[in-house]
Amino acid sequence: MKRTTLLLLAFITIWTLSCDDDNQDDKYADYLVARPLTMTLEEFENSVDIIGPLPIDESGKIYAYKDYVFVNDKYKGVHVIDNSSPSSPQKISFIKIAGNVDISVKDDYLYADSLTDLMVFDISDIDNIQIVNRMRDVLRDNVVWPAADIFEYDGIDYQNEILVGWEVVSERRLIEEVQPGLFLDDLAVAESANDGTGQGGSLARFKIVDDYLYAVDSHNINVFEISDLENPKDLEDVFAGFDIETIFNRGQHLFIGSMQGMYIYDITTPATPTFVSEFRHGTACDPVVVDGDYAYVTLRGGSLCGAEESGLFIVDISEITAPTLKISYPMDEPYGLGIKDEKLFICDGSSGLKVYDKTDVEDLISLNHFKDIITFDVIPMEDHLLMVGDEVLYQYEYLQDEIRLISTLEL
Template sequence: MKKCIITLLVVVGLVSCDKKEEGDFADYLVATPITMSLEDFKNSVDIVAPRPINESGKIYVYENYIFVNDKYKGVHVIDNSDPASPQKVSFIKIAGNVDISIKGNFLYADSLTDLMVLDISEINAIRIVNRLEDVLRDNIVWPIADIYEYDGIDYENEILVGWDVKIESRLISEVNNRFDDQIFLAEAVNDVQVGQGGSLARFKIVNDYLYAVDSHTINVFDISDLENPRDLEDVYAGFDIETIFNRGNNLFLGSMRGMYIYDISSPATPTFISEFQHGTACDPVVVDGDYAYVTLRGGNNCGATESGLFIVDISDLTSPVLATSYAMDEPYGLGIKDNKLFICDGKSGLKIYDKTDIENLVSLNHYENIITFDVIPMNESLIMIGDEILHQYRYLDNDIELISSMNLN
């Protein structure tokens, strides 16, 4: 993380400086902390009426409902009984929330370092049934930014619940003088129905266990008693972990450094199998057959300068190797349905490929006029989130067709 931030700040400063005639200022991504009192944080979970979304995050599907994360603020509940006309039901206020997972009508959500358990069996009368405090010990999510304005936080009485990131013009000399302080802060399924998240998820339920990854740890919970999860021993898993994907008895962790593969044959104690290193970039991973599909997003504080799709041969789990790669613009989430590969390429839209021959991906369509973040390929439809809009598509033989677009504002 230290090396990553140094590289980005120097590059941004030099590039932006060249663009300004006076040569003294540059544009930086500045993250300002969002805080609340400790007392308010402990009483911050509530179920309220639907409201406009502030910043759309991850999506999750359970039965006829779609859950959309409102970054650091909570979860929007949407009735999707009629995909052509989805309806907002409620908003679950959860301070510091970015991830959820659901099994058997129990919703598990992070609230910074706490794990919340909610009963959603009555969707119009959701109940909080449990709160496990300080079990997600390294769960603070750091945004992509050049500068973190952390001065002025009263750590004895306040808690950091999120970040507001904006582009601001700053004196290059002042930014350079604060490198050291900035760097140290940054270091600082069985017969019960289980929902489905997108490729950017950090929560994953496999049978009677919930796996929640933070920057370097797999947090393991026994949820055989759905209302009362048991916090088990954490497993150290590497550095800069961002996402988790499951296939059979294996977990695939996407990190800024590469992909880690873990064996969960003994589910309470995930065991390291191997890793695939790809340098330094932000990425999720999905797996299909003998291949793992990894998107790498450059041009940010992850360190990479180029973006792309990496296809990794995992036929031998102990020795994953790169099979091929393709250039992308700014990819985020991705998903697979049969031979269709869906890639959310940020502002470049949704790209659809036939992946029958991985050495020669065939473009089926490119929806260019939308901003995309993540997708969930369901059996009957594709669900996608991006730019505060929820899109749903039906599958065609060699394409998809829009069912509805719901503005969440």
């Protein structure tokens, strides 16, 4: 009898605890938590180096120059790839640059961000890349936020350490303990295809136009005069709004993509870009490319991007002072995009690479959909397409009404 009673009590206890666990489920949620990666100031100053090929940690943006492809390894540097044979690309070196996200190239000089510093490299001998200049604290608001829900940054010694990147992990948290103060709040960071240029993707924040380098940060267009390629002149920054993410050039205009909208600036006087107009779209992550009378904007909702829905927005810019929405198409989670003649390429994240005929922008025709890949950004070259995603470099050849894969390179 005593044994039966004890078993019954044990069963009731386990059942009660199980019920309590079930009742607790709705009090928790999964959050992406970002924690800072730091270096001492001395380590940061001495961290730049050119070394042999390394496996990539997290593929970022892509850039093409002559027979070479440069792929950013987020916050760590740039992988250099010999692409003289697109069917068989070869990794040849890695440029270590702490806090790097963007690059641009003109006449064998490579410009790269290193947090708030602008680095200049001579790449005329690709097997013997040289550091020729470091301009300190010229990219003063160069802060890149990862996709995360919570940012935790206690314990940083701001006198002796510098934030060079982020580690993002998924964690289950008690909802009531996730307060607004855990988010973006008082974070201290570091203190204050023509004319010989290469070609970047639509997610680029660096753009060279003639003798000027334009580098956007979260608020400004940073302007550098680079007629002396080794010694850029830091000119007056131009305030351009909030949550700026990308930059694209067409003729005498810069098209600035932000989480608030698309801003258009005139660079007839290149040292002082002047505001022309804007197209507002609410809150979403926003790269933009331009062809003819239309700007093609991909909007990605969710997480830091804010908006719930994602899509392709085609904006009529025939009247440059009054851009208007022509039409929009639903997408899943679009990132970069590119255009070659009448082909439109969209990196739709985990939904793959989508290729459209854009002859009639109000009736896009699907030509290809490569589904089983994760895509990030593209560069349409003259005779083939470059695409990067999920630590892989893909290359495709153009056919009349489609494209065909010619190589992949595990980065």
